[in-house]
Structures are given as C-alpha cells and as structure tokens.
Amino acid sequence: GAVVSQHPSWVICKSGTSVKIECRSLDFQATTMFWYRQFPKQSLMLMATSNEGSKATYEQGVEKDKFLINHASLTLSTLTVTSAHPEDSSFYICSAETAGEETQYFGPGTRLLVL
Amino acid sequence: QKEVEQDPGPLSVPEGAIVSLNCTYSNSAFQYFMWYRQYSRKGPELLMYTYSSGNKEDGRFTAQVDKSSKYISLFIRDSQPSDSATYLCAMSDSNQFYFGTGTSLTVIP
Numbered sequence: 001g002a003v004v005s006q007h008p009s010w011v012i013c014k015s016g017t018s019v020k021i022e023c024r025s026l027d028f029q030a031t032t033m034f035w036y037r038q039f040p041k042q043s044l045m046l047m048a049t050s051n052e053g054s055k056a057t058y059e060q061g062v063e064k065d066k067f068l069i070n071h072a073s074l075t076l077s078t079l080t081v082t083s084a085h086p087e088d089s090s091f092y093i094c095s096a097e098t099a100g101e102e103t104q105y106f107g108p109g110t111r112l113l114v115l
Numbered sequence: 116q117k118e119v120e121q122d123p124g125p126l127s128v129p130e131g132a133i134v135s136l137n138c139t140y141s142n143s144a145f146q147y148f149m150w151y152r153q154y155s156r157k158g159p160e161l162l163m164y165t166y167s168s169g170n171k172e173d174g175r176f177t178a179q180v181d182k183s184s185k186y187i188s189l190f191i192r193d194s195q196p197s198d199s200a201t202y203l204c205a206m207s208d209s210n211q212f213y214f215g216t217g218t219s220l221t222v223i224p
Contacts (some may be wrong), residue, residue: 006158034212043203043216044159081217093158102166104206105159 002004004096006107008065013084014115021110023094029086030096031076034104050077084114109114118142121204121215130224132189138204138215141185145210147207148180151187153198153217159203163189 002025014021023033032051036044048069056069066088068080075098081088085097091111095104122139128134136150147166151159163178165171165187171178177190187206191198199222204215 002161004158041219044214046212091156095158097124102209103149103161103164104205105161106151109158111155111156 001012001085002098002105003064004030004105004107004108006094008110009108010113012115015085017111018082019084020035021081021092021094021112023077023079023096023107024073025096025098025105028096028098028105030077031074031099032097033071033077034039034095035069035077035079035099036093036095038062038093039092044093063093068114084112086114089114090111118213119204119206119215122218123216127178127223128180128194129219130196130222131218132194132222134189134194134198134220134222135221136189136191136202136204136218138187138206139185140187140213142206142208142213143185144208145151145182145206146204146209148178148187149205149207150176150178150187150201151202151205153199162202166197185209188192196224198222 005024017052035047042089047062048056048058048070058064071077093109119140150163153159168180168182175192179188201217203217
C-alpha cells in the first residue's frame with residue numbers, strides 16, 4: 001500500500017515552454033501533497049504544500065507564478081513549470097500524506113531537462 | 116541551529132558490517148520519526164516509521180529514538196551492497212516535516 005506515482009519520469013523541453021508533472025496517490029487518499037526539488041547530491045528542498053481543493057502554500061523564494069500547483073482531487077496534484085528555463089532543470093519529487101498518518105510517501109521523481 | 120542535523124558522510128563500510136546512521140534534533144515537540152532510503156535518481160522510499168521513543172525492528176533494520184537526548188539512529192545489520200544509497204532522517208511535530216540532509220552510504224563487496 002501507500003504507492004505514489006509520478007508522470008512523466010523524465011522530460012526534455014525547450015526553453016520557454018511549460019511542463020506539467022502529475023503526482024498520484026494510487027491506493028490512498030492524499031489529504032496533503034508536497035512538491036520538492038532536488039539537485040544532484042543535495043537534500044530535498046520543499047517547494048510547496050498543497051491540500052485538496054485549496055491553494056498551495058509556497059516556501060519562501062519559490063515563485064508561485066512560475067511553479068503552478070493544482071490539487072484538484074484527493075489522489076492527484078499537478079506541478080506546472082511555466083516558461084521553463086535551463087536553471088529549472090532538476091529532479092522534482094512529490095510526496096503525499098494521508099489523514100491519521102504522520103508520514104510522507106514519495107513518488108519516484110521526475111527529471112526535467114530544459115534545453 | 117538547524118531543526119535536524121545529519122552527518123552527510125560519505126560513509127563506506129565492507130559488506131557484512133553493522134552500519135549506524137544518526138540524526139540529532141532540537142525541537143522537543145517532534146513525535147514522529149522516519150528513515151527514508153534514496154537510491155540515485157529515485158524518490159525516497161520509507162524504511163522505518165516510529166512514534167515517540169523506543170526501538171523498532173524490521174529485518175536487518177532497527178530504528179531507535181531517544182527523545183531525552185533528541186537523538187535517533189538507524190542500524191543496518193549484515194550490510195549488503197544493495198544497501199548503498201542515501202539515507203534521510205525525517206521527523207514531524209504534526210504541523211511540519213523536517214528532513215536531514217541525508218547520509219551517503221556505500222557498502223563495498
């Protein structure tokens with residue numbers, strides 16, 4: 001149980017385009033979903049926290065207009081990187097938390113390369 | 116002072132060794148403690164989850180929480196090359212999660 005999927009697993013795009021990453025909880029309802037960014041050999045950096053049906057809470061320094069987060073249902077959250085630039089190239093990981101469990105289950109991550 | 120401190124390593128051990136990974140923390144409100152394993156280019160995988168103090172064992176893995184010392188440990192017995200990964204500690208006070216920076220472990224055959 002507690003499986004989180006992400007799609008796509010990797011994406012290459014041109015600078016200036018937008019990329020959407022999906023995060024799904026497959027066998028549980030995720031009351032809260034988290035989006036992280038991770039650079040090579042570095043720890044997770046929390047970007048934003050989202051609860052189903054409400055606006056995401058962004059961490060300081062994360063541009064909400066650039067990283068659009070939608071948590072439309074209890075099993076799906078999406079992160080859209082708008083007008084992507086090479087510096088947005090990174091490993092993006094989502095995680096999900098369910099009510100009553102104080103732990104996060106992570107997706108496999110999405111590797112984004114912006115050319 | 117960071118909420119959670121974890122030695123980044125790297126740590127190299129021979130196959131079969133006992134590995135001890137540790138984190139310290141400053142917030143006495145933390146009640147939930149987790150260890151994640153992250154292989155290169157993959158998302159973190161939950162290994163152990165402990166509530167409050169005490170020990171928890173799962174196969175070759177043992178998690179210990181000492182709330183009086185604000186110290187948590189993960190022990191890996193009979194370490195295998197497949198255990199080579201980065202190990203992240205995490206803890207929560209029900210409001211927010213805090214992660215350690217991760218310890219890179221290599222088990223040498």
